[in-house]
Amino acid sequence: MARFIFVTGGVVSSLGKGLLSASLGALLQARGYKVRIRKFDPYLNVDPGTMSPYQHGEVYVTDDGAETDLDLGHYERFTGVSARQSDNVTSGRIYRDIIARERRGDYLGATVQVIPHVTNAIKEFALSDIDGLDFVICEIGGTVGDIESLPFVEALRQLRNDLGRDxxxxxxxxxVPWISAAGELKTKPTQHSVREIASLGVQPDVLLCRCEKPLPDSDREKIALFCNVPKSAVIPALDARSIYDVPLQYHGEGLDDEVLRAFRIADAPAPDLTRWTEIMDRLDNYEGEVTIGVVGKYVGLPDAYKSLSEALVHGGIANRTRVKIRWLDAEMFESDESELAAQLEPMHAILVPGGFGDRGSEGKIAAVKFAREREIPFFGICLGMQMACIEGAREAGVDGASSTEFGETTEPVIGLITEWMSEAGLQERAADGDMGGTMRLGAYEAELGGNSRAASIYGASRIVERHRHRYEVNTHYLPTLEEGGLVFSGMSPDGRLPEVVERPDHPWFIGVQFHPELKSRPFDPHPLFASFIEAAVNQSRLV
Known part of the structure; x- marks a missing residue:
């Protein structure tokens, strides 16, 4: 039976529970164990799909079409295990399902309560779909002490009793904060946090202590004494030079050894960390440097493009190149052409990412035009591909070319997709329907033209990529766009939905309707990002 590791956080948020879970999963995997990582989110949204990126960062999409927390991206990038719908649940989804059951009469007239009904639903989620696994790591979002996380901590307590402590x-x-005026680290917040979670019936076995300065043995002894854990179970966690160094750092501090010891596992094989040492060697010993200009809408919060920024780093790993990202707000290009040139001319490549709404759209189109005319490598993703098509249509003489997403237009080069084929059959949507969970979500196939740049990069004629969008290129305009130099080198298998567009007369110009960044891994960089960074390296040699 699978063993469970529960990851909680105290004192403050943003201590790195997601990276801890991902790194621990990678370390157990390096020992030969089969691991799956799950995220419990206490907020009342059914999923993060309708939340602003400024509120919650990017929405990560799984192969089976779930809109999930961005931490699932960390889980996939560190373990290579594709996440599923069953790996992320929110309070909103749990309460929605419970209320639906109550309305159907499934509870036979019982009073529906947090205990046992909500906690049972949380436990059902944790225990589902775990056949063949050695470890299930469950990260509980939020901070212990928050009222919304109490049902999850209670479910954790019950599960420990149900399954047994082994x-x-x-x-x-x-x-463990550093107080500069006093010149010392303070352990009291950790003591209070452990006391808080212990008062809820959960005694931690291992403590991961985030700190700015090395944690002295005397402080580790004090934490161990007051928090009722062995000194070896107090694991210091200092900031790492790269997130991909975190597994090596945590192993060096004994995290995986301590977790296995808590399980009373004494015969675990030693981990093979070659994968991670090779990644760090490529990051530390790079042979060149490029700067990528990302012209987006949510650039004030890098977590809004977390998978994208990591995929660019992966492309650098593939080329032994250091990638510097310049986040550029698309709105500043809408009224000042001199600003456009000043900001984009130093870039070795330009990327326009996905997004929603018309804010900054003309700035993105201007960036596409700049990349096309100056022959700078260009990569358009989702909305970025659509902006490339609008720019191409305008260049081909279609005045007023636009997207119906931005309002009424006489030239809808981009329009709302109302139906498409999926494995479940025909999917239909209405313009006035619900927003949540209604996009074209998850993995879909695309067929690539045999002599296209895209087919050459992939080394395949059929690919599977993840999607998240509700607008598509209007195929009515394909002949006009192709006459203007855009080639649609990738289409859905039924030939109705454009998936990849490129310019053969350009050094590197590709737009994709899907999100390739979601499938990139540091040990397996996505081919499009590896090729894009290679093109940026070639551009840097011309400057």
């Missing part, structure tokens, strides 16, 4: 381990992340 089958469960609790890892608690805390903060």
């Amino acid at each position: 089958q469960t381990v609790s890892v608690h992340t805390t903060l």
Whole structure:
């Protein structure tokens, strides 16, 4: 039976529970174990799909079409295990399902309560779909003490009793702040945090202590004494030079050894960390440097493009190149052409990412035009591809070319997709329907033209990529766009939906309707990003 590792956080948010879970999963995987990582989110949204990126960062999409927390991206990037719908649940989804059951009469007239009905639903989620696994790592979002996370901590407590202590381990992340005026680290916040979660019936087995300065042995002894754990279970976690160094750093501090010890596993094989040392060697010993200009809408919060920024780093790993990202707000290009040239001329490549709404759209179109005319490598993703098509249509003489997403237009080069084929059959949508969970979501196939740049990069004629969009290129305009130099080198298998567009007369100009960044891994960079960074390296030699 699978063993469970519960990851909680205390003191403050943003201590790195997601990276801890991902790194621990990678370390157990390096020892030959089969691992799956799950995220429990206490907020009342059914999923993050309708939330602003400024509120919650990017929405990560799985192969089976779930809109999930961005931490699932970390899980996939560190373990290579594709996440599923069953790997992320929110309070909103749990309460929605419970209320639906109550309305159907499934509870036979019982009073529906947090205990046992909500906690049972959380436990059902944790225990589902775990056949063949050695470890299931469950990260509980939020901070212990928050009222919304209480049902999850209670479910954790019950699961520890239900499964037995030999089958469960609790890892608690805390903060050991450095007080500069006093010139010392303070352990009291950690003591209070452990006391808080212990008062809820969960005694941590391992403590991960985030700190700015090395944690002295005396402080580790104090934390161990007051928090009722062995000194070896107090794991210091200092900032790493790269997130991909975190597994090596945590192994060096004994995290995986301590977790296995808590499970009373004494015969675990030593981890093979070659994958991670090779990644760090490529990051530390790079042979060149390029700067990528990302012209987007949510550039004030890098987490809004988390998978994208990591995929660019992966492309750099593939080329032994350091990638510097310049985040550029598309709105500043809408009224000042001199600003456009000043900001984009130093770039070795330009990328326009996905997004929603018309804010900054003309700035993105201007960036596409700049990349086309100056022959700078260009990569358009989702909305970025659509902007490339609008720019191409305008260049081909279609005055007023636009998207119906931005309002009424006489030249809808981009329009709302109302139906498409999926494995489940025909999917239909209405313009006035619900927003949540209604886009073209998840993995879909595309067929690539045999002599296209895209087919050459992939080394395949059929690909599977993840999608998240509700607008598509209007195929009515394909002949006009192709006459203007755009080639649609990738289409859906039924030939109705454009998937990849490129310019053969340009050094590197590709737009894709899907999100390739979601499938990129540091140890397996996505071919499009590897090729894009290679093109940026070639551009840097011309400057």
